[in-house]
Amino acid sequence: MKLSSIIGQPRAVSLLRAALERRRVHHAWLLSGPEGTGKETTARAFAASLLCGAGGDDPVVEACGTCPSCQKLSRGVHPDLIVVLPESEAVARKLLAREDLPKTPSRELKIEQIRNLQASLSRSPVEGKRRVVLLLGADSLNAAAQNAFLKTLEEPPPGTHLLLVAQAGDALLATTRSRCVRVPFGPLPPELLAAEIAGARGIDQEEARLRVALAGGSWGGALELDGAALADRRRILEALEGLRGDRLAPALRLAEELAGKGRDDAELALEVIALFYRDAALAAEGIGDDAFANRDLGDLVRSAAERGCADALRRHELAKEAKRAIARHAAARLAIERMLVSFLIPEVAA
Numbered sequence: 001m002k003l004s005s006i007i008g009q010p011r012a013v014s015l016l017r018a019a020l021e022r023r024r025v026h027h028a029w030l031l032s033g034p035e036g037t038g039k040e041t042t043a044r045a046f047a048a049s050l051l052c053g054a055g056g057d058d059p060v061v062e063a064c065g066t067c068p069s070c071q072k073l074s075r076g077v078h079p080d081l082i083v084v085l086p087e088s089e090a091v092a093r094k095l096l097a098r099e100d101l102p103k104t105p106s107r108e109l110k111i112e113q114i115r116n117l118q119a120s121l122s123r124s125p126v127e128g129k130r131r132v133v134l135l136l137g138a139d140s141l142n143a144a145a146q147n148a149f150l151k152t153l154e155e156p157p158p159g160t161h162l163l164l165v166a167q168a169g170d171a172l173l174a175t176t177r178s179r180c181v182r183v184p185f186g187p188l189p190p191e192l193l194a195a196e197i198a199g200a201r202g203i204d205q206e207e208a209r210l211r212v213a214l215a216g217g218s219w220g221g222a223l224e225l226d227g228a229a230l231a232d233r234r235r236i237l238e239a240l241e242g243l244r245g246d247r248l249a250p251a252l253r254l255a256e257e258l259a260g261k262g263r264d265d266a267e268l269a270l271e272v273i274a275l276f277y278r279d280a281a282l283a284a285e286g287i288g289d290d291a292f293a294n295r296d297l298g299d300l301v302r303s304a305a306e307r308g309c310a311d312a313l314r315r316h317e318l319a320k321e322a323k324r325a326i327a328r329h330a331a332a333r334l335a336i337e338r339m340l341v342s343f344l345i346p347e348v349a350a
Contacts, residue, residue: 001045002062007196008188009038015183016046020061025050026181028153028162030138032169033185036218040136042185043163047081047132048073050161057129069127080131082120084113086140109137111145118149121157130159138164139171146176153179187217197222206296213293214271228261229269234297236269237276241304245344255340259333266332267323270339274319280304280312318342 006013012031019025029046031039048063052070063070072078087105090096098105117133125131135141141149153176156162164180166172190212198208200223208222214230215221229236236258243251258269279292283305289298305312322339326332 001041001048002065003042003045003049004062006038006042006045008192009042009185012042012183012185015181016042016049017061019181020046020049020059023058025059025161027156027160028164028180029183030164030166030169030172030177030180031183031185032139032166034187034217035167036215036220036222037185037188038219039165039185040134042183043134043165044073046163047134047161050130050132051078051080051128053128059130079126080128081134082117082131083134083136084109084117085136089137108140108142109135109145111142111148114141114145114149114152118152121152121160125159128159130161133160133162135162135164137166139166139168141172141176143173146173150175150179188219190217193217193219193222209295210293213275214268225268228265229258229272233272233294234300236272237294237297237300240273240276240340240343241300243340243344248341248344251340251344252337255333255336259331259336263326263332266336267326270319270323270326270336274316274323276301277304277312277316277319280307281309281316284309284312314346315343 003013003017016029029043031043033039045063048065048070049061050059051073052060052063053067054060054064063073065074069078073081085093085095086107086109087096087101088107091098091101091105096105121131121133153162162180164172164176169177169182169184190209194205194208194212196219197203197211198205201208201211203211210233211222211225211230215225236254239250239254243254259266275293276297279294279297279301282291283301284307289295289301292298292301294301318339322335325335
């Protein structure tokens with residue numbers, strides 16, 4: 001990965017490139033912004049520029065991609081790139097087995113991880129004069145862990161660069177933020193992101209726009225999005241709109257279908273439903289089809305909008321609440337059943 005391949009973040013890339021060009025690279029950086037905006041990818045590209053062997057003892061603006069150092073980085077085996085991340089993320093990436101942990105995987109970066117990092121930094125870099133620490137989910141550091149990290153953050157060992165990656169940079173203590181150069185990331189332009197997703201997945205622009213909307217503007221989320229609810233979107237939404245309050249059996253069957261293929265599929269189905277009723281609310285307010293995520297379902301959206309904006313917004317929030325309930329480990333089928341019954345009998349949701 002090279003800095004020149006980062007899309008949609010010219011300000012962040014320009015700031016990092018300028019430091020490399022001047023050969024005055026600060027030792028601590030904070031890359032912060034919304035999920036899916038390319039922070040980790042950019043951090044890894046910056047690390048590649050710092051560790052690339054093409055510049056000898058100096059960093060390069062663009063990693064060559066072919067030297068032994070770059071090859072090791074691409075394979076994830078470079079000894080001078082240290083990646084620290086929460087246990088829950090390590091499990092999600094299959095870097096750590098759930099059964100190897102004595103307790104539920106932590107969503108925080110723990111003080112023990114910081115102390116282990118400090119111990120490893122007491123040794124010299126393995127292959128060159130520089131090493132890079134990539135601290136993912138840095139905003140999950142609790143106050144004790146941040147305070148333990150301050151001395152290292154202020155005066156790391158020679159040749160050490162610390163890259164903190166966070167969604168909410170302002171959640172970090174002021175003492176932590178003040179020791180870092182801030183690199184802000186903004187939301188990626190939806191049309192640019194859709195064009196990139198269309199090219200990467202070999203799909204048309206309309207499906208790419210839908211994926212971007214369902215993934216909340218996240219590049220990684222849109223790229224990986226798959227599931228029955230996406231493939232069968234029209235059929236599912238038509239079945240949903242065909243439900244009637246005097247016949248609950250079809251609603252229960254639909255809940256069984258949406259929940260029957262696992263938690264991930266259930267959450268995707270609920271996001272599809274929530275987005276559909278967001279479109280219906282827009283239509284009810286007289287906003288045209290170009291604003292819809294479901295542009296190809298304009299007829300169905302306008303039909304749902306006939307019940308009014310308030311009904312569409314109510315259903316949108318019920319779908320979001322069902323998804324939140326599943327995230328809190330509620331049974332998927334029960335959460336979806338409750339949502340569908342509340343669609344048909346508003347008093348249930350009261």
